[in-house]
Amino acid sequence: MVAFQCPTCRQMFHVERREDAPWRPFCSQRCKLVDLGRWLDGSYRISEPLSPQPPTVGAEKEAAED
Numbered sequence: 001m002v003a004f005q006c007p008t009c010r011q012m013f014h015v016e017r018r019e020d021a022p023w024r025p026f027c028s029q030r031c032k033l034v035d036l037g038r039w040l041d042g043s044y045r046i047s048e049p050l051s052p053q054p055p056t057v058g059a060e061k062e063a064a065e066d
């Protein structure tokens with residue numbers, strides 16, 4: 001028995017096997033798409049990155065190549 005909570009509709013679900021819940025942690029494809037839509041909407045957008053981007057040394061080197 002596997003239990004999980006759908007992040008979209010907040011419902012608890014119990015399935016016999018993991019294979020029975022292909023959309024886990026979502027209960028269905030619909031809930032997965034709803035979550036994806038929130039991301040695209042910007043609702044989950046992270047305002048600031050946790051750490052600054054490392055300098056792109058590799059890109060500069062490639063550009064300097066003659």
Ligand SMILES: [Zn+2]
Nearest residue numbers: 006009027031
């Ligand atoms: Zn759901």
